[in-house]
Amino acid sequence: MKFIKDQEPDESLDLVCRMCPMHLLEPGDKLKCMKKGQVLEVMTDYDGALEDIPDWCKKCGHEFIGMEEDDDYYKFYIKKKRDET
Amino acid sequence: MKGAYLDHASATPVRKKVLEAMLPYFSEQFANPSNVYDLGSKVKAVLEEARIHVANLISADPAEIVFTSSGAEANNLAIKGVAFARQKKGKHVIVSSIEHHSVLNSARFLERLDFEASFLPVDKNGLIDPERLAKAIRPETILVSVMHANTEIGTIEPISELASICREKDVAFHTDAVASVGNTHVDVNALNVDLLSLSGASLGAPKGIGALYFNKKVRLMPLIHGGIQENGRRAGTENVPGIIGFGKAATLAKKELPEKINHVRKLRDRLVDGIIKNVEKVTYTGHPEKRLPGHASFCFEAIEGEALIFMLVQNGIYTNTGSACASKALKTSPVLGAIGLRADLAQGSTVFTIDAGNTEKEIDHVLEKLPAVVERLRALSPIWGKEIPEYEEDVCH
Secondary structure (H helix, E strand, O other): OOEOOOOOOOEEEEOOOOOOOHHHHHHHHHHHOOOOOOEEEEEEOOOOHHHHHHHHHHHHOOEEEEEEEOOOOEEEEEEOOOOOO | OOOEEOEOOOOOOOOHHHHHHHOHHHHOOOOOOOOOOHHHHHHHHHHHHHHHHHHHHOOOOHHHEEEEOOHHHHHHHHHHHHHHHHOOOOOEEEEEOOOOHHHHHHHHHHHHOOOEEEEEOOOOOOOOOHHHHHHHOOOOEEEEEOOOEOOOOOEEOOHHHHHHHHHHOOOEEEEEOOOOEOOEOOOHHHHOOOEEEEEHHHHOOOOOOEEEEEOOOOOOOOOOOOOOHHHHOOOOOOOHHHHHHHHHHHHHHHHHHHHHHHHHHHHHHHHHHHHHHHOOOEEEOOOOOOEOOOEEEEEEOOOOHHHHHHHHHOOOEEOEOOOHHHHHOOOOOHHHHHOOOOHHHHOOEEEEEOOOOOOHHHHHHHHHHHHHHHHHHHHHOOOOOOOOOOOOOOOOO
């Protein structure tokens, strides 16, 4: 897992308290509305996201930039690499 | 026999246009909205249209509406959902002492889980004092819930003022607007609230459908876990006909509201003036001006509310004691206790809730029959004629 700090996102999704598979569905919808090269921040407290989000990025052709751990949740950063998700 | 149904706070008839809108979604367009094939996606599209209509009624963003099974579930989701989501920040919630049981008992449930709940007192008209709320908020307070309008006494609370106090202190603010949506203007932006509960049954949609408005910035722990319905905030296959009906009822309510308010206010004033003029020893409960336009509530001295209701039914008149739960449990209504009414006077509670379909003739029928019914019951009462003290000036609990 790649840990990063102080990444500035273009958009942010707060999915804290939401359950699987919202940590994959909502980023998919959000990225559709974003431009290529923009960065999406996904906040979630779902532990399964540690494996799921990097895998999902590979499958969808986006770049998983890395993650940051906050007190109560994780922050994942995804760079949109292609126009269709 | 002449009659008058004046208990619209308990139930409204499903409107014809609402029923017509719902019917195709029982057996024709029955597909599950989560299905990926066209039958499902068509239903999903109509469901999302209904969400827009419900959101429009309260000037909200459709993405901030989660459908529930009732107003009570919406209240539970607001109170417990916010408390669970914010418990690391603090474990103190504040609710008013005149809330619906779905708010009061949610707060009491949280007490069992080591949260602390404060029950905010009201004045003799049922109003919350904003200064009192400000003083009750502590660093560990995470949520305040004060209802928009009270079903039992009709009082409308100063919600925007109360919500602003909470916003300044980073405390989430919820209002139960089940009694007010469809009966008076409700705008979540003007009210400045984070969460607001509403119910379809209050505005001519069927029972079994409600909604919670939530500000996107407020985290909400789901209470029903499962699938991805309602964006993962409330699992379970959607009540599609109910949601469609709610959407249609919301559209009609928004269009007709100004006219309805004028109509029911006139009838309400006629009823109130007539009762006060023709019946002695009666207390008009709730705030005299800051109240729902179609709402009139009274306590008749030396009378049991249930007895009055049954006698009125014999004349085709349907009203309510105001608190079905308290009435069935033979307890004094917590709302009437909170405004400082003596228990014996509170026993004579009778609530009239008027809707757009009611007429002047119906009100006159009530005014013709009620005085005689009251007189007959008082003739049987062992306490009639004994002195009853007035309201307490300041009510502290």
